[in-house]
Amino acid sequence: MTDLPGYRHLASGKVRDLYAPDGADDLLLLVASDRVSAFDVPLEPAIPGKGALLTALTRWWFGRLPDVPNHLAAGGPAVPEAVRERAMLVRRLSMHPVECVVRGVVTGSGYAEYRETGAISGVRLPAGLADGDRLPEPIFTPAFKAEQGEHDENIPFDRVVELVGGDVAEQLRDRSLAVYRRAAAIAAEAGLLLADTKFEFGAEPGGDPAVLADEVLTSDSSRYWDAAASAGGRPGVSFDKQIVRNWLRANWEGTGPPPALPPEIVQQTADRYRELVERLTGTAPEGSTLVR
Ligand code: PZK
Secondary structure, three states: OOOOOOEEEEEEOOOEEEEEEOOOOOEEEEEEOOOEEEOOEEEOOOOOOHHHHHHHHHHHHHHHOOOOOEOEOOOOOOOOHHHHHHEEEEEOOEEOOEEEEEEEEEOHHHHHHHHHHOEEOOEEOOOOOOOOEEEEEEEEOOEEOOOOOOOOEEOOHHHHHHHHOHHHHHHHHHHHHHHHHHHHHHHHHOOEEEEEEEEEEEEOOOOOOOEEEOOOOOOOOEEEEEOOOOHHHOOOOEOOOHHHHHHHHHHOOOOOOOOOOOHHHHHHHHHHHHHHHHHHHOOOOOOOOOOO
């Protein structure tokens, strides 16, 4: 975390920091760090360029979704050079306590829940689905945002209605599904399968009750798979922390402090993040070491 002149530190998550600009109560500065976590454990060292890549990706998606109301601020105070490329100045919203997850594929924790109950977040699914199978239609599988350090809890749509009211619940669901469908179509053009993603929305004071917030369609909030490699129902190769997860699983018993990631794992992970941005946006980001 950095000391930012003109800003006050508000909160830090495992991989992000939140600041308030002095004298602009309606704005926030969301700073993506280079930190990485896996299995909910923060790891060392950082992945160089990760925060800038994920921020670039969120900005790019907001640009591709111009008719979806989002939280980017139109103006505001200068953002310090030290964090500029990994920071977003956003309007301060009243955040809904719901993780708006959309799945086009059953995998991960959703697959585990399906195996146990035949449903995910109360959405009943056909019998016989295997890990990595595509669904006939994307499904909205909301989760309740747990306190930091706790696991989010999948909840049925009725519970979303109790939390935010019926009208807003329907908007969260409908916007989430609409954005997922459009993003999945754009990703498909790049040979990518958007397996699932998580959105967060907030209410604009006195305005739109379902503004798209947070990071959007990044590899930290989404599973992107190579479409060719995941054809035929095999779980895909993720463009995210899979390299880190695999290494950690093979090199750590899960108790005590985790070992430091070796340089080659850090490099492979950084390359994988860059490859995703390059394939999606068609441009090699700053500092790219990708060999074409
Ligand atoms: C908001 N977070 C997540 C937690 C972080 C970030 N537009 C907004 N208005 C009000 N609040 C938030 C947002 C957004 N986006 C986002 N928490 C609140 C978070 C911890 C550290 F850097």
